[in-house]
Amino acid sequence: DTEVTQTPKHLVMGMTNKKSLKCEQHMGHRAMYWYKQKAKKPPELMFVYSYEKLSINESVPSRFSPECPNSSLLNLHLHALQPEDSALYLCASSQGGSYNSPLHFGNGTRLTVT
Amino acid sequence: TQLLEQSPQFLSIQEGENLTVYCNSSSVFSSLQWYRQEPGEGPVLLVTVVTGGEVKKLKRLTFQFGDARKDSSLHITAAQPGDTGLYLCAKQGAQKLVFGQGTRLTINP
Numbered sequence: 001d002t003e004v005t006q007t008p009k010h011l012v013m014g015m016t017n018k019k020s021l022k023c024e025q026h027m028g029h030r031a032m033y034w035y036k037q038k039a040k041k042p043p044e045l046m047f048v049y050s051y052e053k054l055s056i057n058e059s060v061p062s063r064f065s066p067e068c069p070n071s072s073l074l075n076l077h078l079h080a081l082q083p084e085d086s087a088l089y090l091c092a093s094s095q096g097g098s099y100n101s102p103l104h105f106g107n108g109t110r111l112t113v114t
Numbered sequence: 115t116q117l118l119e120q121s122p123q124f125l126s127i128q129e130g131e132n133l134t135v136y137c138n139s140s141s142v143f144s145s146l147q148w149y150r151q152e153p154g155e156g157p158v159l160l161v162t163v164v165t166g167g168e169v170k171k172l173k174r175l176t177f178q179f180g181d182a183r184k185d186s187s188l189h190i191t192a193a194q195p196g197d198t199g200l201y202l203c204a205k206q207g208a209q210k211l212v213f214g215q216g217t218r219l220t221i222n223p
Contacts, residue, residue, distance in 0.1 A: 004156070042202055042213040043157065056209060090156050102147055103211065105156030 023091030
């Protein structure tokens, strides 16, 4: 079982919907990440939070809005998505706020935008 | 952009065979991580190699870090269907990990 929990596992949403993806870890890790993974491709970094502050935004469109309410939780708010945003969204965490520490991934939310 | 090249991109072999996948870079890296991602799951860290020439073993998996720290390999002995998955190498980049494109491995019973 993974120590990073993501909900929901699957999500289907229309282009006008607003939804949120949630991620939780209780390992005391101080860095948390959102990745997007398309089929047959490696994960692509979207956002990094370090000590609850946004430290990296990889030029992600504003229809994706991250939020880190506390050191254990990470949300990704979705609004007005496009069909090409359909993908597996992975959350990860690492120790000490270091960007290069090994990552612990959740099992992802498979998002389909219709 | 600090690229990591993995080869082969796809590999399909029979159970019991041996295989090697490679991860190469044109620049030196201080450490390298290997992950395996099984269908429907997130990537899971297998190993981190740090020292040039280092060899680490994880049951039937042997990881090697090149002496010049520009390349790494993963050798699997007597592959099992449970080894099926996407194998990703990752190295330190500027403030983030950089992933290779992955090797998609299928072990046929």
